[in-house]
Amino acid sequence: MDKVDRILAQWRRERPDLDVTQMGVIGRIGRLRSHLSAAHERVFKKYDLSLASFDVLATLRRSGPPYALSPSELIDWTMVTSGTMTNRLDRLEKAGLITRQRNPEDGRGFVIALTDKGFELIDAAVTEHVANQHQMLEALSAEELEQLDSLLRKWLAAMNSAENSEDS
Amino acid sequence: MDKVDRILAQWRRERPDLDVTQMGVIGRIGRLRSHLSAAHERVFKKYDLSLASFDVLATLRRSGPPYALSPSELIDWTMVTSGTMTNRLDRLEKAGLITRQRNPEDGRGFVIALTDKGFELIDAAVTEHVANQHQMLEALSAEELEQLDSLLRKWLAAMNSAENSEDS
DNA sequence: TGAATATATCTTGATGTCAAGATAAATGGA
DNA sequence: TCCATTTATCTTGACATCAAGATATATTCA
Numbered sequence A, B: 001m002d003k004v005d006r007i008l009a010q011w012r013r014e015r016p017d018l019d020v021t022q023m024g025v026i027g028r029i030g031r032l033r034s035h036l037s038a039a040h041e042r043v044f045k046k047y048d049l050s051l052a053s054f055d056v057l058a059t060l061r062r063s064g065p066p067y068a069l070s071p072s073e074l075i076d077w078t079m080v081t082s083g084t085m086t087n088r089l090d091r092l093e094k095a096g097l098i099t100r101q102r103n104p105e106d107g108r109g110f111v112i113a114l115t116d117k118g119f120e121l122i123d124a125a126v127t128e129h130v131a132n133q134h135q136m137l138e139a140l141s142a143e144e145l146e147q148l149d150s151l152l153r154k155w156l157a158a159m160n161s162a163e164n165s166e167d168s
Numbered sequence C: 001t002g003a004a005t006a007t008a009t010c011t012t013g014a015t016g017t018c019a020a021g022a023t024a025a026a027t028g029g030a
Numbered sequence D: 001t002c003c004a005t006t007t008a009t010c011t012t013g014a015c016a017t018c019a020a021g022a023t024a025t026a027t028t029c030a
Helices: A003-014 A021-046 A051-062 A071-078 A082-094 A117-138 A142-167 B002-016 B022-047 B051-062 B072-080 B082-094 B116-136 B142-165
Strands: A096-104 A108-115 B098-102 B108-116
Touching: A003 A021, A003 B098, A021 A051, A021 B022, A021 B116, A021 B142, A051 A071, A051 A082, A051 A096, A051 A108, A051 A117, A051 B002, A071 A082, A071 A108, A082 A096, A108 A117, A117 B022, A142 B022, A142 B142, B002 B022, B002 B051, B022 B051, B022 B116, B051 B072, B051 B082, B051 B098, B051 B108, B051 B116, B072 B082, B072 B108, B082 B098, B108 B116
Parallel strands: none
Antiparallel strands: A096 A108, B098 B108
16 A cells, blocks of 8 residues: 555545546656656766756767767657756756757758767766666566566557657 | 666676676666656646645645644655755745745644745646546556556665664 | 654746747759 | 758756755653
8 A cells, every 4th residue: 555555445435436546556657757857867976967967978889989969869859848858958058068050051050069078977977877777677687677667668659659649 | 678778787797707697677767757847847847846845835735724734844845854845945036936834823834825926836737737648658557557666666676674673 | 842853835047948039041843 | 042941959047856954843761
């Protein structure tokens, strides 16, 4: 009987006309996300990073040499708006972790690249980040992990296609 | 091969020394949460509510008669900081959805109560909210839903106890 | 009783986010 | 060629959130 269960019990008492079966799963996803973010941020802080800045640096790092992408490509990967990305890049540029140069092939665009300092920082941070993620999932066996991944993958695929069919 | 898989593939190419097995599950949790929040907000907007205000009103509503709690109790249920709760209550009070009166039994505290308008609004909103949640999980069978719930519950319990043992 | 401590809530300042609109450059057709 | 449209990015303004500190009241215990 965790907090989510108590919430469901309250709804069943107050609104017996509602079927709150799915609320449990959805509520647990949200609470898990909070815990995961908090745990992630504890590591990020050691490197003077936020989730926002880690997200950008990691995207550049894993894109491979020359560790450079356009703001638009970064927006696609990170799923934030252009205004948010501008703000993130401003901070990272000020911190000396990225450079922002006009794209010589497209006057509208920019090229965002990791500096040496940015590369070293994100490489160290991601190493600890991955170790941290291992710890977070210690409670589940390899089998359970795979089961969970497959269920989440199926659900996510369905949500993605619902989202897309909505646009039309 | 969804976006999360592509991220893992990039890391495996760039940092073959890291084992990113758990990153998939964690990444999918995050992406799912984004989708779920967006879908929730579409319903909330119809009632001129945000996730923040829905959260508070729903907590009051399901607490049962007299639909009144202290700010501290609301903080416990919603897991936000006191500053955030003050801000939420300010808006809800201005909108006429709650009242905020001094607690006659404890001069430091307040009693936050649903107004009639607040009660009617949250009752209508939660009905549609629950129907919306059913739709979001249509892709999974009852069996899969139960499996997923049980895995999430186990993981969440582990994260909760990790959190608590950290305090010491 | 009084002082020290704890509790409840609010205030302040910094971040981070989005939606909508502005600006500038590129592109596609007439 | 040149105008209309599209694309890439930045700007602005409104919120929401947190951490840290302020304030007022309660409680504890010497």
